[in-house]
Amino acid sequence: MSDQPTPFAYSDEFKEAIRSMLTEHEKAPGAPDWVALAVNRVEEKRRNFLPVISRYVQLAGLQVLEIGCGSGPASVVMAEQGATVTAVDLDPRMAHAAQLRVRDHGLSDVVHVQPSSSGDRLDFPADSFDLVICNGVFEHVQPEFRDGLLREIWRVLRHGGHVFLGETPNRLWPQDVHTTELWFLHYLPRGLATRYARLRKQISPTDDLVALGGLGCFYWRLVAPLPAPERLVLNMVDNYSWVNRHRREAAGSSAVKRILFGALNIVERFFFRPLLRMPTDALLPYLTICVRKN
Secondary structure, three states, X not given: OOOOOOOOOOOHHHHHHHHOOOOHHHHOOOOOOHHHHHHOHHHHHXXXXXXHHXXXXXXXXXXXXXXXXXXXXXXXXXXXXXXXXXXXXXXXXXXHHHHHHHHHXXXXXXXXXXXXXXXXXXXXXXXXXXXXXXXXXXXXOOHHHHHHHHHHHXXXXXXXXEEEEEEEEXXXXXEOOOOOOOEOHHHOXXXXXXXXXXXXXXXXXXXXXXXXXXXXXXXXXXXXXXXXXXXXXXXXXXXXXXXXXXHHXXXXXOXXXXXXXXXXXXXXXXXXXXXXXXXXXHHOOEEEEEEEEO
């Protein structure tokens, strides 16, 4: 018997909404089954996204804003945990697919999906949300809009609330593991990186490397627009530290692992945090950051 869960029975209307967004390249023979991938996205979010966000916040009872909701799988998962979710996406086709997904799951009363009118403006009053989610989003935002969007996120977030920035490719990592798989692409200026990716035929002559997420983000650029007196990066706190989590998990493991993560803990506490003003997480291939508004 298979341990795989039975795929959720989505409506034909939802599946057609996904098909309608596919390009000719994505429809070509041998391309992935994008509809099947979309159908399985909620289960994937239950396995991968939910355990990560749950390290920082408990979702039950929260008013959540998800920016860049895509077809809505994370919104469904958060609503299943008791959150009330407002989900927005710049692409009205994606927002429509998300509305259909939410409807199919019977969650339309607690998940409200709408297209976004701007890439760096949020049409909500100040202090509206307990949690703002941007998961796999900021690498696709043009650099000139990122600071403005972060300031808007901070404006609509309540004091005591959290901003979660997840699955963002890290420009400090030497390989672009998100879009092109090219080494050292992240270290090049935007124009040169684009020409390099096109020369290696990893993107087409008309593709925008940033829109595809190929250049990622720096940790400091994600944190800097948030007012320092009000922000607490939870990754910088022992209880939430990536190093400490792995150190605890290695407690019953081999001596090598215990020594390794013990040494990393010392390096983080006495070098990374006080001198570089960043957690060890800021060096991983993908950035996952949670910031509390004090």
